[in-house]
Amino acid sequence: MNKVALVTGASKGLGVEIVKALIGDGYKVVMTSSSRKGVDLVAGELGLEYDKYRTLALDVRDKSDFENALSFCIEEFGSCELLVNNAAITPTTDVMEITPEEFSEVVDTNLRGTFLGCQVFGKYLAGKNYGRIVNISSLAGQMGGTASGAHYAASKAGIITLTKIFARKLAPLGVTVNSIAPGPIDVPSMSEKLSAQQLEDIVNNAIPVKALSSAKYIADMVVMLARKDAETVTGATWDINGGIYMR
Template identity: 30%
Template sequence: MADKKVALVTGGAQGIGEATVRRLSADGFAVAIADLNLEGAQALADDLNANGGTAIAIKLDVSDQAAVDAAVDEAAEKLGDFNVIVNNAGLAPTTPVGTVTPEQFDLVTRVNTAGTMWGVQAATRKFRELGHGGKIINATSQAGVVGNPNLMLYCSTKFAIRGITQVAARELAPEGITVNAYAPGIVKTPMMMDIAHQVAVNAGKDDEWGMSTFSKDIALGRLSEPEDVAAGISFLAGPDSDYITGHTLEVDGGMQFH
């Protein structure tokens, strides 16, 4: 048995994933950073290992089911246990109605929806092998709770991820496995900068204007830092959330109330 609990974070090399890796490491987890961007993941692992943490980097494309299985196996073998998966990797192209192509549909659905499903299945298999429960945490979005203009394809995957979360939560509860999701709002990451840029280009405006169009509905009056979301994920990964499953934690500064 490892002396630290073990978490794997997909898309962990930048943005919300990086903040989550840093937060879970500070919480005492050994962390596997699984990302398409191996160089970024390795640099982050090196930084954590040099500062008292325990981390490994794994090159992973979450749309490849066998690769997700192998990443979970590698994390468990090298870090000595497996307790939490954060299915965080995702793609968010701007797709006004009329612009989605079959190729784009396949790519985004394979990464966001299938990638999450492969993560849920791989973690479940590993928890069963190890003979203990665990925590599965999936990235949805405020755009998985309400439809967002210009994000039809992305929204379809983020709504689907809430469905995956609820089904898995009901099925896996008897095995001591909880399954929850987090729904960030507008977070200052490379993904969000790209969306704001695209919206600005379409309107003939600058990036600052593009980002400001997203901030007007936030009750708390500021955009989200990646660390705000990581704090919510830390709660879902830790013991204080043991009696919560099938839930979507909206970490969005109050973008919608229902």
């Protein structure tokens, strides 16, 4: 079976780990970001062989961009079997200070982007009678968010609901749709946003297992959910949060 994936938000953090895990599992990956320069830089830093990847600028707020990205996958690699909706922006503005413009920007990128990706790729995968979609949600979307902005938390909660709706719609057509809800992750952006003391406080006081979640493990879970024999796993949200949120 051909194994081709498109990953949004592939220029940093978790997106980079997802790309590495998929290529390690035999996928050819179309790496996308709002700027092609970002994913080109990552591909160069990783030393990827060109037959294993392509890069593409993708504005996830634009349906035509997703349609063009799908066409690009087919032109370059012959098909696409997996979409990973990872792109997101994560401002931490206090709820009383969020402007309507900022709210729209976050929701359009995080939630609208996931919706459009599921819609465009979902139709294509349904036509093939096979495919996988993995959406990256967040602990913030389950608990309402404490460190993250209200608009971010709301968008991530919406992703969990969209995952269920698309999963139900596409299940009879051979397509599974799942989401992953990470808590605090050990990625460079964490240390950029928080001081060493703040990180230590989070690990020791907020996380029962007293450790940040591994980006590599989350990426490995994407690979697991994308496997052909994961056909009965759909509509689920997989929690990776160190025990902060248990259900």
